[in-house]
Amino acid sequence: MTALHDMTAGELLAAYKSKSLSPVEATDAVIARIEAWEPKLKALYAPDFEGARKAAKASEARWQKGAPQGALDGVPITIKENIATKGVPVPLGTAATDLVPAAADAPASARVREAGAVILSKTTMPDYGMLSSGRSSFHPLTRNPWNLDWNPGGSSAGAGAAAAAGYGPLHLGTDIGGSVRLPASWNGIFTLKPSLGRVPVDPPFFGRAIGPMTRTVADSALLMAELSKPDARDHMNLPPADIDWNAAALSPKGLRIGLHLDAGSGLPVDHEVKEAIEAAAKLFADAGAHIEPVAPFLSPEMLHLQDLFWRVRSWVDFSALSHAKQAKVLPFIADWCRGGADVSGAQVIRGVNNYMAIRAATTRATQPFDFVLSPVSPVPTYRADWETPTNDVNRPLEHISFTMPYNMSEQPAASINCGYTKEGKPIGLQISGRRFDDSGVMRMSKWFEGVRGAQKNWPEPPK
Known part of the structure; x- marks a missing residue:
């Protein structure tokens, strides 16, 4: 019999x-589960x-x-701390933030509250959300429940760890x-x-999205x-769309599916990750999909300029802090922000133009395909106390060459487990689709969930 804390949202609703x-x-069962896990x-x-x-x-x-x-x-949920909930301060993962209670729910928080979800807690994130790690100057170190010595990733660190640990079925990340x-x-x-724009965000920004983090596609x-309902506070919100989010799985038979195994930049793909992605692609091929390689399209220069663009953006905020507050920021992030100081206006414009270049390159490379399969990360998870897989402030984005392009191109992209390393580290398959085809990505993910084998x-x- 499934333990109450392991029940899906669908199972809970049917039981209610x-x-x-x-x-x-x-709720009591999930709280008991949290109390067993959370000290570690x-x-x-x-x-x-x-x-x-x-x-x-x-x-x-x-x-x-x-x-x-x-x-x-009645379904328990957690919400990432940078998604405002009324009355709760929003520290943005950093000790440099003044803890002022939020005046109102952000759009996503408002939608789940209106739908009756039971909000248990906020979840942790690193300073300003600019790390793929559970490291933070404000929160204690968040760890991975599969092994407490491993990193949960980020910046939705607490949400990812909470979902795997059984802190209820529903979690929100950014x-x-x-x-x-x-x-x-x-x-x-x-x-x-x-x-x-599919899920309203306040405030919106280039590439910023809010997504569900759950154990199952159905949840x-x-x-x-609920999240995709419109909210006027997001001036980039898409028009309301009549989407059947619970539509049946989509068979890949006859579809043209790209297989993207070389990003063109960043860390090389680990051999165990590559094998897992290729094994997943074979399941699609065996079901009748036409699998074709996708050529690398994100150059090292593109990755560098995106890093510089984000450094400049963050330097503007960091430099406005008092010296006392700057000293409270995680040292790795503070050093990273300083890399955006004294950058010329011409170089900033190159960074903005690079955003558009990444957008164009991603669309051009993926548009011929119904869906594209790739690793989420070129490497499995890493040490819990490291800020990034390289742990090098001069090479902080080496692991996001497969994920970041879809933020720039605004295309939907999912991560679904497709295997484990010999050490037991989970490996994610990224399934991306054409812009606005969120439903297609969900339906294709549901199909893969049904054929991937025992977890x-x-x-x-x-x-």
Whole structure:
């Protein structure tokens, strides 16, 4: 029998409807799971178990009357700390932030609250979300539940770890260069980085997306149905679309699918990662897909200029801090920001133009295909106490050459587990689609989920 903390959102909702389980029982079970894991995992920020139990009690009363508030009524959820929830400060992962309670829910928080989800806690992130790591100057070190010596990835570090550890079925993260997909890959869970504007973000920015982080594709689909509702606060919000997020799996038979194994820049693809991606591609081929190679399209110069562009953007914010606050920022991030100082206006414009060049190159390379398969990361997860897989402030983006281009091109891209290394480190398959085809990526992910074979049991808390 499935433990309550391991039940999917769909299973919980069915049990609530049949009155075989109440939201109070489910919430208590998840809180007990968190209490067993959290002293070692450190995935949460600002947990509110009293508030969660109160919300669960109200949900229980609604289900007893047969009148749930919305599509997520009574389902436990965590929300990444940079997605505002009313009354909770938003530190952005750094000790340099003044802790001022948020005045209102951000769009994503508002949608899940309106749908009746039980908000358990916020989840951790590194300073300003600019690391693929659980390192932070504000939060304790977040670790990977598969092995506490491993990194959970980032910047949605706490969300990825929480999903794998069984902190309930639903989690929200953000992604500007891989920040939901990398922790999904390294924690063995599922995520979708939607097309830009599909999920309203406040404030929006080039490439910034909010995505569901769950153990199953179906649970992410449940979340997307709520998250994708419009919100006027996002001036880049896409027009409302009639999308059946729970549509059936899509067979790859007859589809033209690209296989992208060389990004053209960054770290070389680890041999175990390459083997896992090739094995996944074979499943598509065996089902009748036409698999064709995708040529490298992100050059080292493109990766360098994107790094410089982000450094300049962050330097503008960092340099506005007092010296006392600058000293509180994680040293790695502070040094990285300083790399954006004294950059000429001409070089900044080159960085902006490079954004468009990456966008054009990604679209040009992938447009001929219905979907493209690739690694999420060229390497498996790494040491928990490192900031990046290189641990080198001069080479901080060497692991995002497969993920970042889809932020620039605004295309949807998912991460789904496709295997493990000999050490047991999860490996993520990235499935990307054409711009706006979020539903297609979800349906293709659902197909792969059904054929990929048995997964390892989820990790258990240390004794």
